Amino acid sequence: MYSVKEAFYTLQGEGGQAGRASVFCRFTGCNLWSGREQDRTNSICRFCDTDFIGTDGQNGGKFRQASELATHLEALWPAQAAYARPYVVFTGGEPLLQLDAVLINAMHARGFEIAVETNGTLPAPDGIDWLCVSPKGRADIKQRSGNELKLVYPQEDAMPERFMALEFDHFFLQPMDLAPRGEAGNTTARTVAYCMANPQWRLSLQTHKIAGID
Numbered sequence: 371m372y373s374v375k376e377a378f379y380t381l382q383g384e385g386g387q388a389g390r391a392s393v394f395c396r397f398t399g400c401n402l403w404s405g406r407e408q409d410r411t412n413s414i415c416r417f418c419d420t421d422f423i424g425t426d427g428q429n430g431g432k433f434r435q436a437s438e439l440a441t442h443l444e445a446l447w448p449a450q451a452a453y454a455r456p457y458v459v460f461t462g463g464e465p466l467l468q469l470d471a472v473l474i475n476a477m478h479a480r481g482f483e484i485a486v487e488t489n490g491t492l493p494a495p496d497g498i499d500w501l502c503v504s505p506k507g508r509a510d511i512k513q514r515s516g517n518e519l520k521l522v523y524p525q526e527d528a529m530p531e532r533f534m535a536l537e538f539d540h541f542f543l544q545p546m547d548l549a550p551r552g553e554a555g556n557t558t559a560r561t562v563a564y565c566m567a568n569p570q571w572r573l574s575l576q577t578h579k580i581a582g583i584d
């Protein structure tokens with residue numbers, strides 16, 4: 371059984387694939403926050419910008435079989451998009467609590483390239499085509515390799531120096547959006563300054579928020 375909060379067609383907003391047309395599948399639930407506001411300050415991850423509780427979002431629901439979910443996601447890719455490889459981004463919540471080999475195979479069988487956005491606390495299954503790990507606070511990193519490491523900045527317990535030795539092709543810093551916590555502050559300027567002083571890091575902006583698309 372897979373629980374999906376929402377699924378939709380959009381542009382990937384973040385990281386090295388920003389701008390690419392994508393079907394997003396947002397799984398329900400996370401291991402670093404319950405998703406309830408009253409638990410936010412006592413959680414390992416405290417700045418989340420996402421509602422991942424329940425299955426009541428757009429195209430959300432419960433799916434008994436991988437094939438059922440794969441067919442549901444495939445239908446969100448536009449039929450006329452003949453020249454582009456179909457692309458699905460599994461996110462959440464924490465997608466590695468639910469994504470398994472059967473679902474990976476079912477998406478590949480439908481011609482999709484598969485991307486994952488994970489907090490890195492669980493090992494990733496084989497077969498993911500673009501793996502993004504985004505470490506959180508003091509949480510231990512179990513998935514220490516991948517295509518991109520995309521760190522939200524600044525985090526007191528997860529400063530960039532800690533992650534430089536990991537095996538990733540790209541290292542991105544993404545300014546923390548403080549709005550979910552109702553705070554103000556210029557995290558973008560601080561992120562820019564860090565990338566300019568430490569050129570191994572590149573800036574990732576949440577372009578879907580700038581563009582106002584989701």
Ligand SMILES: C[S@@+](CC[C@H](N)C(=O)[O-])C[C@H]1O[C@@H](n2cnc3c(N)ncnc32)[C@H](O)[C@@H]1O
Nearest residue numbers: 417418419420462463464487488489504546547
């Ligand atoms: C909502 S998370 C879901 C996937 C997974 N649980 C994770 O944390 O990577 C998707 C992406 O949004 C980022 N993100 C979440 N809250 C954010 C915020 N307030 N500002 C900037 N990025 C944020 C995460 O770091 C992650 O890269």
Ligand SMILES: Nc1nc2[nH]cc(C(=O)O)c2c(=O)[nH]1
Nearest residue numbers: 380381382383384461487578
């Ligand atoms: N457009 C868009 N791009 C994204 N990239 C990562 C996101 C996520 O929440 O995982 C996200 C998202 O929520 N929307």
Ligand code: SF4
Nearest residue numbers: 400403415418463489
């Ligand atoms: S780990 Fe990801 S989904 Fe979970 S609370 Fe943090 S940002 Fe949100």
Ligand SMILES: [Mg+2]
Nearest residue numbers: 419420461584
């Ligand atoms: Mg998001």
